[in-house]
Amino acid sequence: MKNYIIKPKIFKRMIAFMIDYGFIWAITFYLIDTFGVLNEEGVKSLSGVSALPVVGAWLLFTVIPEQVLGATLGNYALNMKPITKGSFQEKITFMQSFKRHLVDWIDAMMFVGIILIKTSKDHQRLGDFFANTVVVDVDKELVE
Numbered sequence: 001m002k003n004y005i006i007k008p009k010i011f012k013r014m015i016a017f018m019i020d021y022g023f024i025w026a027i028t029f030y031l032i033d034t035f036g037v038l039n040e041e042g043v044k045s046l047s048g049v050s051a052l053p054v055v056g057a058w059l060l061f062t063v064i065p066e067q068v069l070g071a072t073l074g075n076y077a078l079n080m081k082p083i084t085k086g087s088f089q090e091k092i093t094f095m096q097s098f099k100r101h102l103v104d105w106i107d108a109m110m111f112v113g114i115i116l117i118k119t120s121k122d123h124q125r126l127g128d129f130f131a132n133t134v135v136v137d138v139d140k141e142l143v144e
Helices: 010-035 048-061 063-068 073-077 094-102 104-119 126-131
Strands: 080-084 133-137
Touching (some): 010 073, 080 094, 104 126, 126 133
Antiparallel strands (some): 080 133
16 A cells, blocks of 8 residues: 655646646537537537547546556646545546546536645546545655
8 A cells, every 4th residue: 555645736737637637628629519419509519429539538537547557647647646535545436437537527616625635635627526536646656
């Protein structure tokens, strides 16, 4: 079992979020532009089954990399990863990953995630509280 130093790393976590959601937003805008249908206001949108690839992109850049790499692409690039709080298990479960990212939009709204990371004891955002996880620096392992 490894022990890690848990620090807020706000800037690194913001950059990781931007990397991950940069891919998701780019794919979403591409899908809307390519397959979207004009509504009465003249704006393209996806609905029903045609919106499912957006959910697929979300899973592809959040939950799936955490299952395969142990971190999203953004976290991986910045040497961070989520682990189960308290147990320091090396890889979080599918449900933990799903829960972490299910509330990403709340964490991003009005800087909720940043406020929670700065003020919570273990520097957790809402998604981390919900999934019982913490984000650690891979290169900041404590030696026992």
